[in-house]
Amino acid sequence: MDTTDITIRQAVGQDSEFLAELHVAAWRAAYRGIMSDEYLDGMDVARVADGWRRNLGTPDSGTTYLVAAVAGRPVGFAAFDPAPEDDAGTGELRAINVHPGWWNRGAGSALFAEAERGLAELGCSRAFLWVARENSRARLFYERHGWMNDGGVLEDTRFTPPVFEVRYSRDFPADWPHSRP
Numbered sequence: 001m002d003t004t005d006i007t008i009r010q011a012v013g014q015d016s017e018f019l020a021e022l023h024v025a026a027w028r029a030a031y032r033g034i035m036s037d038e039y040l041d042g043m044d045v046a047r048v049a050d051g052w053r054r055n056l057g058t059p060d061s062g063t064t065y066l067v068a069a070v071a072g073r074p075v076g077f078a079a080f081d082p083a084p085e086d087d088a089g090t091g092e093l094r095a096i097n098v099h100p101g102w103w104n105r106g107a108g109s110a111l112f113a114e115a116e117r118g119l120a121e122l123g124c125s126r127a128f129l130w131v132a133r134e135n136s137r138a139r140l141f142y143e144r145h146g147w148m149n150d151g152g153v154l155e156d157t158r159f160t161p162p163v164f165e166v167r168y169s170r171d172f173p174a175d176w177p178h179s180r181p
Contacts, residue, residue: 006107008114011065011077013056018074019067020049022099026076029100034134035159064118068098068107075102078115082122091124112145120172128169130154142168 011019024043031040056065060081068076076098083090093115098108119127129147131138139149152167 005070006075006110007069008110009067009069011056011067011074013053015067015074016049016052016056017045019052019077020045022074022076023048023052023097025099025101026097030097030135030138031132034132035163036161039159062122063094066111066114066118068102068111070102070107075099076107076111078111080115080119080127082124083128089123089125091119091122091127093119093127093129096129108141109145112141116145116172124172125174126169126171128152128167130156130165130167133164133166139166139168146170 024045027035027043028040055063059065063079063081066078066080067074068078076096078096079094080091081094083092096108096111096115098111102108116127128150129142130152131142133153147168147170149166150169152169154165154167156163156165
């Protein structure tokens with residue numbers, strides 16, 4: 001497979017099942033040892049697919065969902081949007097996940113580049129994301145793409161035990177994305 005086989009497009013409702021399958025697989029692979037086994041093993045693809053159908057059917061205002069696909073089948077996804085109004089000019093990369101069978105094959109980088117381009121096209125001069133503190137694989141990925149830990153921290157208490165996250169961010173040049181090679 002070469003990266004020309006990867007297409008990036010808007011997610012659509014018909015992607016829900018595939019997105020749920022890859023979402024669960026990605027989380028189980030990436031968060032094992034970070035989140036509880038009980039939580040990860042209890043993730044239900046059908047329930048996650050219902051969430052995807054809701055999100056894609058009636059997305060939050062301003063949220064964009066992208067899919068990395070190979071031969072039409074989703075292998076990864078990203079979600080981004082502008083940050084709340086009190087943080088004008090800033091966007092948030094809310095999620096980026098790739099099926100573990102597609103790690104290190106270019107899908108994540110292609111998806112990430114398109115999400116950055118989308119944020120810039122929304123008028124964002126800066127963007128941030130949150131990542132589990134112990135997820136060194138993802139943190140290295142973000143750093144390779146020019147994002148840096150800016151010192152922000154949070155405790156995500158939706159999970160038991162809580163997941164500690166760190167914030168990564170980057171500034172976009174004024175002529176972004178045109179200045180990007």
